[in-house]
Amino acid sequence: MNDLKITGIDVTLCETRVKGNFADSTRNVETIGFAVVDVSTDQGLHGIGVTYHEVGGEAIRDFIKYAIEPKMIGRSPFETEVLYEENFHYMRGVGRKGLAFCAYSAVDIALWDLKGKALGMPLFRLLGGTNPEVPIYASGGWTSYSTEELVAEAKMMVSKGYKKIKLKVGVEGGNNPDEDVRRVAAVREAIGPDIGFMLDANNVWRAATAIQFANKIREYNIEFFEEPVFADDIPGLAEFKRGTDIPLATGEHEYTRYGVRDLFLNHAVDILQCDATRVGGYTEMLRIMALSQAFNKAFAPHGMEHMHMHLVAAAPNGVYLEKLFMFDEVVKSVYLNAPEPVNGIMTIPEKPGLGLELNMDYIKECKGR
Template sequence: MKITSVDVRAVAVPRPMPASLPDSLRAALSVPLAAVVVRVGTDAGIEGVGHTLTLNPEFHGSLCKITEELGQLLIGLDPRQPEQIVARMYYPANWIGPGGLLNIAGAALDIAVWDIIGKDYGQPIWRLLGGASNAAPVYDSGSLLAEDLDALQRAAEASVKAGYKAMKMRPGNDRFGPVADVVRRVRAVRDAIGPDIALMYDINQTWSPSRAISMGRALEDLDLHWIEDPTLMHDIDGQAEIAAALSTPICSGEYHYDAPSLLRLLKARAVDILMVDLLRVGGITQFRKVAALAEAFGIQIASHIIPEVYAHCIAGIPNGQIVEGMPWTEDLFLERPALKDGQLVLTEAPGHGLVLDEQFIKKNLVS
C-alpha cells in the first residue's frame, strides 16, 4: 500500500461557550480555533483522517502550509510503517524543529496514518495500541469558568448531571489573591459535587514554587485529584520541590514537545501524573514511546485536548488514567465516542472511527 494523496483544509472552529463563562472571558473566547483537517489517500482505496489545531489564529496559515509540505513528503510511502512516516517528517526537518509547528502539523498526518492502519487491519486504534480497555475515564475540562460562586456551583452540578465523574477548575480573580479566597472557591465546587467526584485544579504555570506549596497545603483537606502545572514548565527543579512537599498529586507535561523533555520530568520526580499533549508530542507514534517511558517510572498518563482521538490512546495503554473532555474539536466529526457512566466508550469501528462532518467543515472552511 502506498500513500497517493494528502488533502489539507483549514477550518475555523467556533469555541463552545459554557453557560458559566463570565463576560470578562467571552470576547477572548469568541475567536474561533484554528484547526487543520487532513485526508490521506492510498492506492488501496483506504483513506485516513487526522486533525490538529492552534489557539493562535494568526498562525493558521502557517500551520496549514507546513502540514501540506509535510504531507507531500509522504507520497509513495507505506502508511502501515508509521516509524518510517515519522522519520520522513521529523528528522530531515531539524532546521525548523524539534517541536513547535513541526510537531503540531505532523501529528495530524500521523493520526491519519494510524486511522489507515486500523482500517487496513479492521481494528480500532485502542486495540492496536495494546487493548488495555475499550473505554477511558474522562473529565469535564471546559465548564467550570464562572467567577460567581453560585454560578460555579450550578455548572459543577450540571457536569455531574451530564454523566461526568471528574471535572477540572481553574483559578479566577483569586489566582494571585489571598489563600482564603482560593480555598473558598475550591470548597464551593467540592460542596456542590460531593466527595465521590474527582476534582482537578489547573494553575496554567502561574504560581511560584513557594506559592504553590502554601496553596497546596491549604487545599489538602479538599481532596484534589491533582494540581496541574503549578509553576513554569521549564522550572523542573521547582516543580520537583512542589511535588515533594505536597500530598496532593502534581500533574504536568502538556507544554513539552518531545520524549526527552518529558523524561526529565519523570527522572526529577516532578510529576505524579504525566499529562501528554498528543499534538505537541507529534502524534500517536511518538505518544506510545512516552507512555512506555512513564510506565517504567510507575506513572500514569492523562491526556490533553482532542478527546475524540485521545480516548483511544488512554484506553489502549496499561497506564492510561484519564482523558481531558475538552470539546474544542469534536464538532469536526460525526460518530464520536459516547459518554457513559463517566467514561468515553469506544466501538469496534476500525481506525479511530470518526467520520468528518463535511457540512460543518464546508460552513467553517477558511479559504
C-alpha cells in the same frame, strides 16, 4: 492494502468564536478550533488527524502543505517509524517544539488511522487493548466565573454522570489565592465527598505560592493539581512535589519524549498529561507511554478525547480521558456521530482506525471561509 501509497494531504481549519466569558489564570480564550488533516491514498482510503487551531493554525496548514506533504507522497502509511525519524530530522531546526510539531502530529495520527482502516481494526485493538470503555472526567470551571457560576457548572457536570471533575484556579491572574481557597471549598461542599476533584492553575504561580495554596486546600481531597507553575519550570515543578502531597499533573505542553524524560528524571510529575496532537502523534506518544510505564506514572492525556481514547484504552497505566466542554460545538460540527461520554465513560466504536467520520458538509463550509 499493505501496499497503500499516500497521494496527498488536505488540511482544513475549522473554528468557532467562544460563546461566553472563558478565561483561565493566564489567558483569555477567544476562538477554538481544529486543524483537520485528511491523508488520501491510491486505493481510496482516507486517514484523518487533528491538532489545535487556536493560535497559528494558518502556519500549521502551510507547514503541512509545503514542508510535510512533499515528503509523504508515494510513501506507505505503515512507515510511521521511518517517516517520523525522517521528518523529525528534516524539521529539527524549526520543529522540535511548537507549531511545526503540532502539524506533524496531526499527519501522524492520520497515518495511524489509515493503518487501522487498512487492517480492519480499531486502533485500541491494534495497539493491544481489549476494553472499549474508558473513564473520562469533565473539565471546565473558568477563573472568569463567579463562585456561583463555578459551583453551578460543577453541579451540572455531576448531574451528567461524571464521577470526576476539574476546575481552574488562579483568579485575578493568580494574585488572590485566598479567594481560590474559598472557591475550592464552595465547590467541594456542593459536589460532596465522593466526586473526584482536580484543579488546574494553568502555569500561573511560582513554586512557593503554589505550595502554600496546595497545603491550604489539601483537606478538600484534591485528586491532582495541574500545572501549578510554568510548564517549562522543571525545578519549580520538582519543588512543588517536595512541598505537598497532592499529586502533580503536567505534560500537556511538552513536545517529544525528551521533554517527558526530563520530567521523570527530575521527579517533576505524577500524572503525565501529554497530548498526541502536539508531541508527535501516535508514533511518539507510544514511546512516551512506554516511558511513563517504566517510571511507574499514571497516563492521562490532555483534552482531544477522540484522538486519545484508543491510547488510554491500550495503556496499562492509562487512567482517564479529559472532556473539555468548551470544545463541544466544534467536535459536534467536525465529526459525524462521534461517541459521547455516558456517566463518565467513553465507549470506543468498534470501527476501523480511529472510528471517526468527518462531516464533509461542515468541512466544505470551513474551506469556504
